[in-house]
Amino acid sequence: MSFSILIDTHVAGITHHSHVQEDFKPTADEELSLHREPGNLHDNCAIRIDWQGQKLGYVPRPNNADLARAMDEGVALIAKVRHYDAHAPLWRRLELVVSEAQASCH
Numbered sequence: 001m002s003f004s005i006l007i008d009t010h011v012a013g014i015t016h017h018s019h020v021q022e023d024f025k026p027t028a029d030e031e032l033s034l035h036r037e038p039g040n041l042h043d044n045c046a047i048r049i050d051w052q053g054q055k056l057g058y059v060p061r062p063n064n065a066d067l068a069r070a071m072d073e074g075v076a077l078i079a080k081v082r083h084y085d086a087h088a089p090l091w092r093r094l095e096l097v098v099s100e101a102q103a104s105c106h
Helices: 061-072
Strands: 004-007 031-036 047-051 054-058 077-084 094-100
Touching: 031 061, 031 077, 047 061, 061 077
Parallel strands: none
Antiparallel strands: 004 094, 031 047, 047 054, 077 094
16 A cells, blocks of 8 residues: 655644754654554543654644554655745644655666
8 A cells, every 4th residue: 555645734842842943943754753652641632743753743633543553554654845835834744744754776
């Protein structure tokens, strides 16, 4: 199964992580880490988004169920920066593309 899902939305919770706000200046196509949090008290489909080892926030709830199911089934997903607008309100600055990680051939 190969797919690409465009998530054209904010990163939920990004405004709660002030330690990242000033330093957050990603480049187009920069890879972000996705981490499942099935034990999250607020959302059992939670997927945390990290940038350079720092928590940015989460894939918003309306977009996370299919991605969470895929991750739970062992599908390796990657997120890349599609667009970043430093002048937009913090919670609207980032657009992501989430896709299945491609196996490398040797």
